[in-house]
Amino acid sequence: MAITIKDVAKLSNVAPSTVSRVIANNPRISEKTKIKVRAAMDELGYHPNFIARSLANQSTRVIGLVLPNSTDVFFQNPFFPTVLRGLSDGANERHYALQINTGNTDEEIYDGVVQMVQGGRVDGVILLYSRIEDKVLNYLRERKFPFVVIGKPFKDVDQITYVDNDNYKATKEATRYLLSLGHKQIGFIGGDLNFVVTVERLLGFEKALREAGLQSNDDYIIHSQFLREGGQEAIGKLINLKEPPTALVVADDLIALGVLNTLLEMNISVPEDMSIISFNNVLFTELSHPPLTSVEINIFEIGYQASKSMIQLLENPNEPVKRIIVDHEIIKRLSCSESVKNISVL
Incomplete structure (x- = not known):
């Protein structure tokens, strides 16, 4: 017989609604209660059915990621795999999955975003770049679809949630x-x-x-x-x-x-x-x-904060617009020294 939320609630001596909030990692539930409920879940071997929960909530629990270039270019530059790790950690904490939109041209990338949004495949979108002019960003704004930008937007900065360095x-x-x-x-x-x-x-x-x-x-x-x-x-x-x-x-x-x-x-x-x-x-x-x-520039933190901001927006549509600036620091090594002379080509 399948283990249910009611079984977990009975063992941990809390209400079924409290178990649901623990599964959703609701901040209003105390850490002590979360530990107790999770221990009961482990003891009973209970695993939440996130697919069923998503259907009930009319939510996919999937966040779409939009890359600035084709996937070949994406994986050549270490910035992107690192920011992806941060995005993944932030999403996993709240039991969201990530879906990467791929394409070899700007038009293919745009079409992929339209399919994700209109096909109901994702709850929100994170843009891993900020362009001067961007059809994707304009499309998301026109549809009032939840999104977050990694990078400072070119315009309407006070109307878009973004994560960046200074x-x-x-x-x-x-x-x-x-x-x-x-x-x-x-x-x-x-x-x-x-x-x-x-x-x-x-x-x-x-x-x-x-x-x-x-x-x-x-x-x-x-x-x-x-x-x-x-x-x-x-x-x-x-x-x-x-x-x-x-x-x-x-x-x-x-x-x-x-x-x-x-x-x-x-x-x-x-x-x-x-x-x-x-x-x-x-x-x-x-x-x-x-x-x-x-x-x-703390790339991992940029990704993590972008995921966190996206999920906050999805779980609270009234979440205010945020401007998150991640700290930077010059790491001095051996490629700089005092100026001595001008170089000449040999």
């Missing part, structure tokens, strides 16, 4: 660090300008230079894909300038890895000939040669 401030600090080492010829390698994170970081970079009494050099600013190949292409252009920069702010560790590899092939030494600071502080930054100075 990318403007972080890049100012990264640039100031290079300035404090005596560098004045500082380049910037950013990602795609269609993404708000790239714009925010570029603005922070330029502001730091202006505050130091320096003018940004357009030749020193290059934008590329958030991939190693993007870094290889960008540094190739910078090194061939008549006066190459002596230091670089790079918007992503994977791009920076491409920069490091290319400089190594050209016998240009880091940090003796060129200093590099990048963003994300993923695992390989400690293992690169030399270890990369990088801005720790």
